[in-house]
Amino acid sequence: MHVAILGATGYSGTVLYGLLSQHPNVESINLYGHEGGKGSRFFDNEVPAFSTHLPILPFNPAEIMSHNDLLFCATPAGVTKNLVAPFIEADFPVIDLSGDFRLKDPLIYKKWYNKEAAPSSLLSKSSYGLTEFPEKNTTKYIANPGCxxxxxxxxxxxxxxxxxxxxxxxxxxxxxxxxxxxxxxxxxxxxxxxxxxxxxxxxxxxxxxxxxxxxxxxxxxxxxxxxxxxxxxxxxxxxxxxxxxxxxxxxxxxxxxxxxxxxxxxxxxxxxxxxxxxxxxxxxxxxxxxxxxxxxxxxxxxxxxxxxxxLMKGAAGQAVQNFNLFWNLTPTSGLPLLPVFP
Amino acid sequence: MHVAILGATGYSGTVLYGLLSQHPNVESINLYGHEGGKGSRFFDNEVPAFSTHLPILPFNPAEIMSHNDLLFCATPAGVTKNLVAPFIEADFPVIDLSGDFRLKDPLIYKKWYNKEAAPSSLLSKSSYGLTEFPEKNTTKYIANPGCxxxxxxxxxxxxxxxxxxxxxxxxxxxxxxxxxxxxxxxxxxxxxxxxxxxxxxxxxxxxxxxxxxxxxxxxxxxxxxxxxxxxxxxxxxxxxxxxxxxxxxxxxxxxxxxxxxxxxxxxxxxxxxxxxxxxxxxxxxxxxxxxxxxxxxxxxxxxxxxxxxxLMKGAAGQAVQNFNLFWNLTPTSGLPLLPVFP
Amino acid sequence: MHVAILGATGYSGTVLYGLLSQHPNVESINLYGHEGGKGSRFFDNEVPAFSTHLPILPFNPAEIMSHNDLLFCATPAGVTKNLVAPFIEADFPVIDLSGDFRLKDPLIYKKWYNKEAAPSSLLSKSSYGLTEFPEKNTTKYIANPGCxxxxxxxxxxxxxxxxxxxxxxxxxxxxxxxxxxxxxxxxxxxxxxxxxxxxxxxxxxxxxxxxxxxxxxxxxxxxxxxxxxxxxxxxxxxxxxxxxxxxxxxxxxxxxxxxxxxxxxxxxxxxxxxxxxxxxxxxxxxxxxxxxxxxxxxxxxxxxxxxxxxLMKGAAGQAVQNFNLFWNLTPTSGLPLLPVFP
Amino acid sequence: MHVAILGATGYSGTVLYGLLSQHPNVESINLYGHEGGKGSRFFDNEVPAFSTHLPILPFNPAEIMSHNDLLFCATPAGVTKNLVAPFIEADFPVIDLSGDFRLKDPLIYKKWYNKEAAPSSLLSKSSYGLTEFPEKNTTKYIANPGCxxxxxxxxxxxxxxxxxxxxxxxxxxxxxxxxxxxxxxxxxxxxxxxxxxxxxxxxxxxxxxxxxxxxxxxxxxxxxxxxxxxxxxxxxxxxxxxxxxxxxxxxxxxxxxxxxxxxxxxxxxxxxxxxxxxxxxxxxxxxxxxxxxxxxxxxxxxxxxxxxxxLMKGAAGQAVQNFNLFWNLTPTSGLPLLPVFP
The missing domain is CATH 3.30.360.10 (Dihydrodipicolinate Reductase; domain 2)
Incomplete structure (x- = not known):
């Protein structure tokens, strides 16, 4: 499986990259940045803890869809909704870690996020992915729950x-x-x-x-x-x-x-x-x-x-769990089975 | 004023010592230990942060009363009640930072502390010293509230x-x-x-x-x-x-x-x-x-x-505030007027 | 004594205010801000831990000198040097917590701070105030040492x-x-x-x-x-x-x-x-x-x-110690004699 | 492979258990305790973060050797040396996380650990397992280096x-x-x-x-x-x-x-x-x-x-790396390839 991460240099995106890079069903990971015009960026420059010299490619929906099987959005709320329409329209699988598609009602989104919501036509194509209690009719756009x-x-x-x-x-x-x-x-x-x-x-x-x-x-x-x-x-x-x-x-x-x-x-x-x-x-x-x-x-x-x-069950871990559910993989694939203790 | 501290090497006692040593109405502080048989002990050996080479004297009620105007007990709950009878009987002023004399009902003490309570005859001579809401008839034995x-x-x-x-x-x-x-x-x-x-x-x-x-x-x-x-x-x-x-x-x-x-x-x-x-x-x-x-x-x-x-308002600070109230001193005497920030 | 603090909302300035406000020889403290045009500012709005509703007055050398006996500069390196010439020229006492007047040689300042130094004519009027080893000929402009x-x-x-x-x-x-x-x-x-x-x-x-x-x-x-x-x-x-x-x-x-x-x-x-x-x-x-x-x-x-x-011996505490030395006060005036422990 | 851990409830042992339980070449892990007479102990009772209800078996060298392919000692210095003679004598593979077999010279051990050393006859059968610079003639008893x-x-x-x-x-x-x-x-x-x-x-x-x-x-x-x-x-x-x-x-x-x-x-x-x-x-x-x-x-x-x-490269991680080296497994088997960040 080839997967894309948009926004891998934030905390959730970084943890998500870490999990996916050791996931047995993931063959390659491609990183994309939503902020254009920064010249050539590399993952390890921005996250020195990770030794991965992977380029952060410019955001391009067509290219993302042609090279990947699924997109993870680790972009902030307010940013995601402006980027994902092409994927929803193409029925391309997306797991969205931001808050932009969790609320069904755009007025409630506007009230609590103090921003315009995504259009209802797009919101209706999202399903709320609380992994233990998923929606009955899961769509291809999964809104990963908040922490x-x-x-x-x-x-x-x-x-x-x-x-x-x-x-x-x-x-x-x-x-x-x-x-x-x-x-x-x-x-x-x-x-x-x-x-x-x-x-x-x-x-x-x-x-x-x-x-x-x-x-x-x-x-x-x-x-x-x-x-x-x-x-x-x-x-x-x-x-x-x-x-x-x-x-x-x-x-x-x-x-x-x-x-x-x-x-x-x-x-x-x-x-x-x-x-x-x-x-x-x-x-x-x-x-x-x-x-x-x-x-x-x-x-x-x-x-x-x-x-x-x-950052795990509250973000990247649950996103991988949603990924496993979506593709019918072993539920625990790519997820550590024990905490880091002490 | 000459004051005694019983149990100055615990956290509350240490902070209490620090406050009293800079209190304008306190002339001398004498330290006593409730654990006998340890040979000669000095405060700075046990609390190196404080540079005070003061002996920790053996517990002796008569001597404490003859050399001091008031006793602070910074001893643990369960210990205080076995030591303070002579002071209560002599109507000697005590401010008790432990939990032993806060509860009026010995059965409730026993239930929650899982220990025998002090005798009712002594408990009745204690008043609960929440400084902003003191008891109407304050006694000479003040039970300083818990944190x-x-x-x-x-x-x-x-x-x-x-x-x-x-x-x-x-x-x-x-x-x-x-x-x-x-x-x-x-x-x-x-x-x-x-x-x-x-x-x-x-x-x-x-x-x-x-x-x-x-x-x-x-x-x-x-x-x-x-x-x-x-x-x-x-x-x-x-x-x-x-x-x-x-x-x-x-x-x-x-x-x-x-x-x-x-x-x-x-x-x-x-x-x-x-x-x-x-x-x-x-x-x-x-x-x-x-x-x-x-x-x-x-x-x-x-x-x-x-x-x-x-350790301040929840223990030693409130004890000093009770001390000020008891002797009708300026309410803020010996207490820092600003926090340690940042 | 009336003292002025320039830059009281930074960490050093805040701690300095806390010390001076409880200093027995300080009658009043006036706060000044070096950043103009911010409208009316009050200390407690910016430092809620301190309950002092004191205005932060606009920077005005003449006014500062007429209302105060000494100025503390708790401004950042690079800022102080642009503000203090009037005080040095008037031989008005200043204790400067920044790094701008510590180095005698302007070329060395420029090399390490990567900024232009204060003019040599001003630098020569400063003395380095390591309190235990002060310069022989102490000037009225004291450069408080770095931490x-x-x-x-x-x-x-x-x-x-x-x-x-x-x-x-x-x-x-x-x-x-x-x-x-x-x-x-x-x-x-x-x-x-x-x-x-x-x-x-x-x-x-x-x-x-x-x-x-x-x-x-x-x-x-x-x-x-x-x-x-x-x-x-x-x-x-x-x-x-x-x-x-x-x-x-x-x-x-x-x-x-x-x-x-x-x-x-x-x-x-x-x-x-x-x-x-x-x-x-x-x-x-x-x-x-x-x-x-x-x-x-x-x-x-x-x-x-x-x-x-x-923030104490490495900044505000040593500044108060320099203040005490400068006015020949008790060396420990206004300084806590014990640490906050634990 | 079947592996034994002696002392799994300490920090190094716990981390080691976590790594081995997800190691692709490890089929089963058996836990042993060196402190006898405690009745039936279970791992998850002592390490609630781990949900593994595994018994901690009494220490018995013969049984350990018959049921396992290798023993990890996560016992403290001073304890290990008294327990491992049977394994060394039987040429049974041991990876020892304690300090007992790292120093070749028993007099030096005695000086620095303030304890009697293991006998020279046993010490000589140990090799110091700094994974990047192993000894030329590696024995079956590997002393895992200190942190x-x-x-x-x-x-x-x-x-x-x-x-x-x-x-x-x-x-x-x-x-x-x-x-x-x-x-x-x-x-x-x-x-x-x-x-x-x-x-x-x-x-x-x-x-x-x-x-x-x-x-x-x-x-x-x-x-x-x-x-x-x-x-x-x-x-x-x-x-x-x-x-x-x-x-x-x-x-x-x-x-x-x-x-x-x-x-x-x-x-x-x-x-x-x-x-x-x-x-x-x-x-x-x-x-x-x-x-x-x-x-x-x-x-x-x-x-x-x-x-x-x-606890990883300084203890359990290097122990697993030594395990991989010993059995000629992929050097990175069972070891996370990225840190937990942030």
């Missing part, structure tokens, strides 16, 4: 699908490492800002909120909204989504556990742990989402802890 | 005192630095464990829960319980207590802000910030508790963010 | 002054925290770059090399050059300068220790430690320079470890 | 082998992450100690010094000693060995570069970089040793920067 959305939705899925949640009760306190903000310079990504710090940002404004709601309502249409906060913590990789909710009626502890086992016992990249709350570092470098759950009878509250590596 | 309790109670106080909270709605997601666990060796305080990690621990079992409930019920007796979680994050100092709750009825944003201004505009060490959520690093090294608040009409949820330096 | 230069020169001073060093043998391997690079955005100050990393930068090109050489040659004119490297490590504050050198002839261990005692036993902010190599964290938040020394007979090599907080 | 030794020796090898080094000039300033100290609890591995710190430890006493000297003298017998320091820095994984030396005569820059190219252009896991000094993070998670070099004509000093991941 917070992945951790939160996988944590909520069993109880939501089984309609066990009091619809007005969900509060999510998510913690994230700094790589989630991407490679571009920003004050809050500076070492001196975030080291020895914790900072709650984008209060009620994070663009993953509507993405979570869209999928959650598919599972349980009675859920009107969630309270969702994101706190930046001083780690490079990792998300912990701590989810608090009340059950819609009384359940035994076994009933709660059973709902998780039912949905995850056959999922190769979800490790549901009984009587154990997972820590971020237990998944770093892997494509796992580890989930633990606790019920507190005193407050009638269920706490779910869901952890992922935001 | 999580301080951050959480100061965040909740205005709305609780004004009876603005839906009693069943409080969820607290607290994040803490590693120094909160003290100086003793433990697996989860090892660098390789907590660096690049986040870990939710003591689920529903943290001993600060009953401490928070005891004070909260004084303010609003209708609150039956809170859901309270503690997540260890890779910072040395600092607590962020993120508090989610629903208002008992609709309030305007101004009404919410007003309740905070009412209680804190004259508090020298609480900085209430309008339209701003504080970050941990903005208080590190200082005795401030910074508080921000947000109301989300979509979910009808109030989010309060309260940050402190756990 | 690496301070740590390295204080480590080398005793053996250099006593002519005990083989002149061709000095190798310095300095490690620095990220705040040394200042507040401006840069790739290598990003959290994701430097966290979990170490990076040797500016190989043989660091602008503190000529500053060290200039002072070192005053002490021992036979030293032709030093090999000096700087490695960025993931800490916010702190420099460790590890110095390797060979003695010019055989010395006993006692002779080596004696040279350090001779020069530092009366220095309030140098803590020379026998048989102990200090760690960065033992000085963080303080104005101390801690020094340890080791002689290895197998390799005939003396290793000196010198640690400072780069 | 500092690997980084330092690979940095020094080309110039040492080519006799280009002034024998009395070598100074090594090595920086290491905390995982190098292993999993056991210690004060200096505590987060609160090493976070925001740097600490030079074991001055002139590090046990890797004689290991480096032994190999270095094979290459250039004129080198009498090296000055070698180790500084702990707050990263989990990684070593940077900064090596300073003087050339024995004048060389052009090209001659210096050529010596590195000659020895490393065909080494799959050494990336020699011209005009570039590598950073630790560029090799984390990989088996690479990245090397850069600089010549300073002003001081006539060559600086070499050599970086590795101490």
């Amino acid at each position: 917070y959305a992945t951790a939160t939705l996988l944590g909520l899925a069993p109880l939501a699908i089984e309609h066990m949640i009091d619809p007005n009760s969900i509060i999510v306190d998510a913690k994230s490492g700094v790589s989630g903000a991407g490679k571009k310079l920003s004050t809050t990504s500076q070492y001196n800002f975030i080291n020895e710090n914790a900072w709650l940002y984008k209060m009620n404004k994070h663009q993953h909120i509507p993405e979570i709601m869209q999928k959650l309502r598919e599972w349980d249409s009675k859920i009107p909204a969630i309270q969702f906060s994101t706190t930046l913590i001083p780690v490079t990789r990792g998300i912990m989504s701590t989810i608090y909710l009340k059950p819609i009626k009384h359940y035994t502890n076994d009933e709660i556990l059973t709902s998780f086992h039912k949905h995850y016992d056959n999922a190769p990249f979800v490790r549901f742990k009984e009587n154990y709350l997972p820590a971020i570092k237990e998944v770093t470098g892997s494509n796992y989402c580890d989930i633990g759950v606790n019920y507190n009878p005193v407050t009638n509250t269920i706490t779910i802890v869901s952890v992922i590596d935001n | 999580y309790a301080t951050a959480t109670l100061l965040g909740l106080a205005p709305l609780a005192i004004e009876h603005m909270i839906d009693p069943n709605s409080i969820i607290v997601d607290a994040k803490s630095g590693v120094s909160g666990a003290g100086k003793k060796l433990s697996t989860t305080s090892q660098y390789n464990f907590i660096n690049e990690n986040a870990w939710l621990y003591k689920m529903n079992k943290h001993q600060h829960i009953p401490e928070i409930m005891q004070k909260l019920r004084e303010w609003d007796s209708k609150i039956p319980a809170i859901q309270f979680s503690t997540t260890l994050i890779p910072v040395t100092r600092g607590i962020m207590s993120t508090i989610y709750l629903k208002p008992i009825k609709h309030y305007t944003n101004d009404e919410i802000l007003t309740s905070f201004h009412k209680h804190y505009d004259n508090a020298p060490f609480v900085r209430f910030k309008e339209n701003y959520l504080p970050a941990i690093k903005e208080v590190t090294g200082s005795n401030y508790c910074d508080i921000g608040v947000n109301y989300n009409p979509v979910t009808n949820t109030i989010t309060i963010v309260s940050v402190i330096d756990n | 690496y230069a301070t740590a390295t020169l204080l480590g080398l001073a005793p053996l250099a002054i006593e002519h005990m060093i083989d002149p061709n043998s000095i190798i310095v391997d300095a490690k620095s925290g990220v705040s040394g690079a200042g507040k401006k955005l840069s790739t290598t100050s990003q959290y994701n770059f430097i966290n979990e990393n170490a990076w040797l930068y500016k190989m043989n090109k660091h602008q503190h090399i000529p500053e060290i050489m200039q002072k070192l040659r005053e002490w021992d004119s036979k030293i032709p050059a030093i090999q000096f490297s700087t490695t960025l490590i993931p800490v916010t504050r702190g420099i460790m300068s590890t110095i390797y050198l060979k003695p010019i002839k055989h010395y006993t261990n006692d002779e080596i220790l004696t040279s350090f005692h001779k020069h530092y036993d009366n220095a309030p902010f140098v803590r020379f430690k026998e048989n102990y190599l200090p760690a960065i964290k033992e000085v963080t938040g303080s104005n101390y320079c801690d020094i340890g020394v080791n002689y290895n007979p197998v390799t005939n090599t003396i290793t000196i470890v010198s640690v400072i907080d780069n | 500092y030794a690997t980084a330092t020796l690979l940095g020094l090898a080309p110039l040492a082998i080519e006799h280009m080094i002034d024998p009395n000039s070598i100074i090594v300033d090595a920086k290491s992450g905390v995982s190098g100290a292993g999993k056991k609890l210690s004060t200096t591995s505590q987060y609160n100690f090493i976070n925001e710190n740097a600490w030079l430890y074991k001055m002139n006493k590090h046990q890797h010094i004689p290991e480096i000297m032994q190999k270095l003298r094979e290459w250039d017998s004129k080198i009498p000693a090296i000055q070698f320091s180790t500084t702990l820095i707050p990263v989990t994984r990684g070593i940077m060995s900064t090596i300073y030396l003087k050339p024995i005569k004048h060389y052009t820059n090209d001659e210096i570069l050529t010596s590195f190219h000659k020895h490393y252009d065909n080494a799959p896991f050494v990336r020699f970089k011209e005009n570039y000094l590598p950073a630790i993070k560029e090799v984390t998670g990989s088996n690479y040793c990245d090397i850069g070099v600089n010549y300073n004509p002003v001081t006539n000093t060559i600086t070499i920067v050599s970086v590795i991941d101490n």
Whole structure:
């Protein structure tokens, strides 16, 4: 298989390149840049950690489609939507790591991203690729989920699908490492800002909120909204989504556990742990989402802890998993089966 | 004034020593150790960062009382209660940084600390010294509040005192630095464990829960319980207590802000910030508790963010503040007025 | 005393403001900004950690001189030299934290800073203010030393002054925290770059090399050059300068220790430690320079470890120490006497 | 192939298990524990990050040899030597990650490890397995090199082998992450100690010094000693060995570069970089040793920067590389070809 990456020098694109370059079903990788006019660029100049002297070719849809079997877009939200029309129109397979095609409703996109959405005609040809819960009619354009959305939705899925949640009760306190903000310079990504710090940002404004709601309502249409906060913590990789909710009626502890086992016992990249709350570092470098759950009878509250590596299961890893699903490959192909620990 | 510190080589004791040694009303500091039989010990041998060649004297209540005006106990919970009876009986002033005299009910102490409580006759002579909301009849034995309790109670106080909270709605997601666990060796305080990690621990079992409930019920007796979680994050100092709750009825944003201004505009060490959520690093090294608040009409949820330096406002700083209150000194004496930033 | 700070919103300026605001001899602080046309600026808007609602006034030499007794310049190298001529000409006291007036020779400045130097007529009115070894004829314009230069020169001073060093043998391997690079955005100050990393930068090109050489040659004119490297490590504050050198002839261990005692036993902010190599964290938040020394007979090599907080003894702390020296105040006025530990 | 790991729950053993479990030539892995009497132990209980429910079997040499083709010892120095005699006597293949069989001379072992050495009869059957420079007559007992030794020796090898080094000039300033100290609890591995710190430890006493000297003298017998320091820095994984030396005569820059190219252009896991000094993070998670070099004509000093991941190239990765060499497998089998970045 020949694959193309657009935007390989960002964090997600770099990790994606790393995975694909060791994927048994990938014969060649071609890199493309969406920013023209920079002269000849090479991957290893921009990512010295990788010793790959591969050219970054100018963006040219026709050429990309003639030399590759699939395109990964690791371009930022707002950029992707301006580039991919030719691929969608040609029904060429695309896995899009950006947020541009995740929301079905262009008005909601505009409200949360503060940008014009892609045209509805294109949006309708995209499917939301949460790997454990894919859409029924998967299209050739797969919108790879956001990192917070992945951790939160996988944590909520069993109880939501089984309609066990009091619809007005969900509060999510998510913690994230700094790589989630991407490679571009920003004050809050500076070492001196975030080291020895914790900072709650984008209060009620994070663009993953509507993405979570869209999928959650598919599972349980009675859920009107969630309270969702994101706190930046001083780690490079990792998300912990701590989810608090009340059950819609009384359940035994076994009933709660059973709902998780039912949905995850056959999922190769979800490790549901009984009587154990997972820590971020237990998944770093892997494509796992580890989930633990606790019920507190005193407050009638269920706490779910869901952890992922935001660049793996939250971005490049899930993209490779979507790639494997799309071509019917072994689900775990090209993905490390153990975290980098310690 | 001559003051004694019992347990100065732990983290709280060390920071306390640092503050008192530069306090304008403190003439001398005498250090005592509760562990006998170690031969001659000197402070700078055990805390090389401090260049103070001060002996650590053996614990002797009579001698402590004859040479000092007040005793600070920076001993661990479970240790303090076995040492302080002579001081309480002699009505000698004590500020106790441990958890042994915070809970009025010995059965609750036993349940959460898994140890026998101090006798009721002694417990009744202690007062809980949350500096901004002290007990009416302050005794000479002041139980200095716990770090999580301080951050959480100061965040909740205005709305609780004004009876603005839906009693069943409080969820607290607290994040803490590693120094909160003290100086003793433990697996989860090892660098390789907590660096690049986040870990939710003591689920529903943290001993600060009953401490928070005891004070909260004084303010609003209708609150039956809170859901309270503690997540260890890779910072040395600092607590962020993120508090989610629903208002008992609709309030305007101004009404919410007003309740905070009412209680804190004259508090020298609480900085209430309008339209701003504080970050941990903005208080590190200082005795401030910074508080921000947000109301989300979509979910009808109030989010309060309260940050402190756990070794300062959460331990030694508040102890000095209690010391100043006790002797009617300038409230800010001996306390740094600005954080160590960056 | 009324003092002015130019450039208080950078890291050095912020720390300087924090120190001066608690300095017993400072009555008022006025802040000035060198970048005009920004409308009304307030300190607490740009440094939320500090709750000081102080205006940042436009730069106006005449006004600064009429309202203040001394000016601190916390402006970047290359900026200061264009602003300070009026003060030097008026013989108004200035303490300059930038590198613009440290090098006596304008050609050397130009070579290492890659910028035009201040005119020689102004340079000649500056004195290099290494507080423990000030110039004999101190002027009213004090060039506060650089952070690496301070740590390295204080480590080398005793053996250099006593002519005990083989002149061709000095190798310095300095490690620095990220705040040394200042507040401006840069790739290598990003959290994701430097966290979990170490990076040797500016190989043989660091602008503190000529500053060290200039002072070192005053002490021992036979030293032709030093090999000096700087490695960025993931800490916010702190420099460790590890110095390797060979003695010019055989010395006993006692002779080596004696040279350090001779020069530092009366220095309030140098803590020379026998048989102990200090760690960065033992000085963080303080104005101390801690020094340890080791002689290895197998390799005939003396290793000196010198640690400072780069924003304190390496910048703002030493500036306050220079301020105290200049006005003949108590040397330790306004400076914390203990580090922030842990 | 069936392989055994003794001591898989330590850091090196855990990483080794992770590599071998994804190695194409390894059919099964059996885990053994050297500490008896602990009842039934399972790997995932002790390393929750790994989801492998594998028993840790009691140590039994006969059984190990009958069920496996090779034994990896990831046991601590001082422990291995007491366990491996049966394997050496039976000429059973062993790769030993501990320091017990690296030093040929038992007196030197005793001096630096402060323990009795293994008997000479056993020591003589071991070969030092620096993968790029193996011993000529490799035995079936391979002593896998230490982490500092690997980084330092690979940095020094080309110039040492080519006799280009002034024998009395070598100074090594090595920086290491905390995982190098292993999993056991210690004060200096505590987060609160090493976070925001740097600490030079074991001055002139590090046990890797004689290991480096032994190999270095094979290459250039004129080198009498090296000055070698180790500084702990707050990263989990990684070593940077900064090596300073003087050339024995004048060389052009090209001659210096050529010596590195000659020895490393065909080494799959050494990336020699011209005009570039590598950073630790560029090799984390990989088996690479990245090397850069600089010549300073002003001081006539060559600086070499050599970086590795101490748990990979410095331990488990090199052990797998030795495994591949031993069985004549593809040199890169089972080893990730790119670092985990960012």
